[in-house]
Amino acid sequence: MLSIRNVRVRYGPIEALHDISLEVNEGEVVTLIGSNGAGKTTTLGAVSGLLPLAGGQIHFDGHDITSLAPHKRVPLGLIQVPEGRRIFGTMTVAENLDLGAYARTDRANLRNELDEIYALFPRLAERRNQAAGTMSGGEQQMLAVGRALMSRPKLLLLDEPSLGLAPLLVKEIFAVVKRIRAKGVTVLLVEQNAHKALEVADRAYVLETGHISMTGDAKTLANDPRIKAAYLGA
Amino acid sequence: MEFLQQVANALTQGAIYALIALGYTLVYGVLRLINFAHGDVYMLGAFFGLFISRWTGALTLSQNNKSVPLWMTAVVFVGAMIGSALVGMVIERFAYRPLRTAPRLTALITAIGVSLLLEYGGQMAFSPDPQPFAALIAERNIIDTPSFSLSLVQLFIVGAALLLMLSLNFLIQKTKIGRAMRAVSIDRAAAQLMGIPTDRIIAFTFALGSGLAAAAGVLNSIYQPSIDPLMGVQVGLRAFVAAVLGGIGNIYGAVLGGLLMAFAETATVAVGLSRYRDAVAFAILILVLLVRPAGILGRNVAEKV
């Protein structure tokens, strides 16, 4: 579904991603793990279009989206939940969710979507008219994911959803990822928490200072001694 | 009462400042840019109004002391607003958009350049001498007592301004595009990730702000019927102070600021310090920026290290 080939991204004179290639197939949960500064968020930025490419190509669902503007990728079903949530703090939960569906042309079915999201995240339903910025970190993360789901994504890009959350909430978030996958949404998950990420994913890529150093089946990688030493604290 | 008269005058002036301040605040909200050229868009609105008056014949009617039909007035307004909206969009597209990723000061300098271009280009195109505007609204007093008089023009200005502000509020709070504008002003990248076409929303915001400024320009020209290419300089600066005073980025703040500036100005004149009007405006600005930079209704935005 998503195919990234030989992608290079630069920040000024510095090359952050050198020649990255990865694939995500329909229905999969693929995770991209690596330490801080490896380039995980940069990779997602390239996929969602926020960062321009210095080389390479990106194909999504049969379309070549390499030079497509970010807001044009959304109607194709490519949605990102950015790092740090970045919800619209001064707007209510309901307004945030409504914005998630901005690009949708079938406004009539929105009600259904909204109900599904509230069912998935009951705490959001309670706070639907509350200003989003007044909620806790965990609730904001739920809102960010819910907002992304409002646009009926085919592929969901999740950037470090567990960042800054208490362990209990981290568990909840990953349970949500499983439920999302059960609905048929493909997921590309970027995470620093390699342990949890490898638990929930089918396949994984390991990113080290701008290139893919390893790839394979998630269970296999989780048992790999190098990965264990570097990321799983074994 | 003398006081009531001052209040009425201040309200009228405040309505005009508020309309212009709204434009500053809208643009600052989506781009974090002080659109230096905004006061000159106000001036262009007045001039567009003048040309349309000429073209529809309203000017000749008013020069012969005949009343101007309502449809002509409406055409003048709508035409001026559309004209200025287009100018605003052109300015954004060619002077500001290329500098989205540049340091803020580059954009500020460019804005100053655009402002000067409009002012002195205007002087070259329209002649620097003041020109008379059409009396689109009959100069009649609704209330006419020895100590207090309220003219139809003043009522019209406050009414029109109120109508525009309420419409704007409705647009921003209750419509899809209004929500998109708010989203872009909070976090442009996140808005893009929602599928919001941020460039188009920004252009729309400029058009909106410029249209309001044009309306203010026409309203002011009915009130004080002498227009010249530099009329936007002082008024623009005062409206800017109003926006900052109320809290730049906040719609209600712009209105509040506009009213407060007008009252401050009226008070300054009433006390006999009318020659220091401009200095007072700037003194207020400096005070606000030093004491409470977020303005009265603004939020404090800390700088991320």
Add this chain to the structure above:
Amino acid sequence: MRPSSLPFPLVFAWRVFIFFVVVRALMGVQGTTLFAGKHPIINPYYQNILINAGIAIILAVSLNLINGITGQFSLGHAGFMAVGAYISAYFSKEIGGVLFAQLIALISVHISKQLGTLLLTFQQPILFTIAILVGALAAGAAGFLVGLPSLRLRGDYLAIVTLGFNQIIVSLIRNWKAVGEASGYIGIPKFTTFAWVFALAIACIWSIRNLASSALGREMRAVRDDEIAAEASGINTTRVKVVAFVYSAMWAGVAGALQAHYIQYANPNDFTFLRSVEVVVSVVLGGLGSITGSALSAAGLTVLQEVLRDVPGAFYTSVALVGLAAYWNFVRVKSEQSGSKSMLRAFVVPFFALIAICLCYWSPQVNAVLERVFPRLDLPDLRAALESSKGALRYVIYSVILIVVMLLRPQGLLGRREWSLAALQRGRRVGKGVEGNLA
């Protein structure tokens, strides 16, 4: 160079003072006719341009200290100029003469009659020196008052506040009876000559250049590049910024004093925001951070003013400007993408601009054609407007320069590079800036 215990600017101010006292004394010795405004070599018309250029150079180079080197954006330079102009003029007119006479009398009586007579022959230069100093100090004080709020503000807001202070200064002058309020201050003695301006311009460039390459200058540039990091490195950013403002304001005051004592007149309207913007144009065009750039473009713009005095001159200037913009646009597009199609696109806007300029120049003919189609539309005669509003044209050109530079070449003509005399003598341009890196 180890800084002395005195604040750096004072040290340099002192050196500058010594410098030009010496120069002036030499001039006085060589014969007053040579340099007292009746120069046999340079004809008066050109002298006028040179004097104006010198004043513009002082203004631009001093503004560069705040804007380009310290990175604080000041839009109120004309305010400091005004303070310098008015205070020095007031001193010259009202106080100076009387004080001097008393001083001479005292010296003649108590010290020596010959000394008294000697000093009397140097009355003009001494008075002028003191007047300039007084003006500069007053301007410096104003700079201090403006610098204080700058400590807490950044970027656009700082710019607006400096604009505000400019406006406030002008407002205060407009209400000061003793200097003629809004109608202006007349009868200022004509002390300024080409020699004075030349000497002071050189002193200004030399002094600010030295400041920029000193330790304090490095701190200023650190504040410009990243204020928070500078503060974290132990630099007293407060002191650095205030010093920049004060020293820069002092030189603006000097420029103001020079101008006031040249045209013998001062009017508050000459020192508004518009005048500040003129200086900003110089600095931006020359390159923020390049002292050479500021000096060159200040001189260039002064010459441009003369060229713009007639319509053909304006026409050629506009065409030249469009050509330069087209060239810069082409360079910019070439560096971004390849492909001949996009390179051609670089010329689209300049092409239309050229058409617009020609339309203006031949406006009467164009209007005649258009009026046959739209009879009721009162089309402006642009050529006539050009001829009658040359003052406006100047500002239109400045505004276009600002926009073109910011959009197409924000680093200006020289970026942060400096041209050194030594390198020029060797026959090549030095590409290294004060920091030692290219551009």
